[in-house]
Amino acid sequence: MPAMPKRFKRVIEDFVCFNCGTEIKGGGYTDHCPNCLWGLHVDNNPGDRASKCKGRLKPVGAAYDGFGYMIEYECLKCGAKKRFGASENDNEELLISLVERSGAV
Ligand SMILES: [Zn+2]
Ligand SMILES: [Zn+2]
Structure with missing residues (x-):
């Protein structure tokens, strides 16, 4: 297996969703999985990656x-x-079901 080419450190990271296994291409604003909408508690404020928690964020409403x-x-x-604001390629069916669950239409 060839060595990975040396890369500059990127702020934008690709990751695999811990919940559904979807491969996510980091877009700079990616703080949750577009397929199942679960996220990780990595930010204190959106995008700062300053939280030490790293817990799993369950989508409870929208x-x-x-x-x-x-x-x-x-x-x-x-x-x-x-x-978090949803991104345009998020799973809209799931978003709608979350809106219904939270009762805010
Ligand atoms: Zn997922
Ligand atoms: Zn947390």
């Missing part, structure tokens, strides 16, 4: 705010509540 979906999360490790 709301449509007129511009896009906001997904509500609860961290399974520390219990923190988070909100």
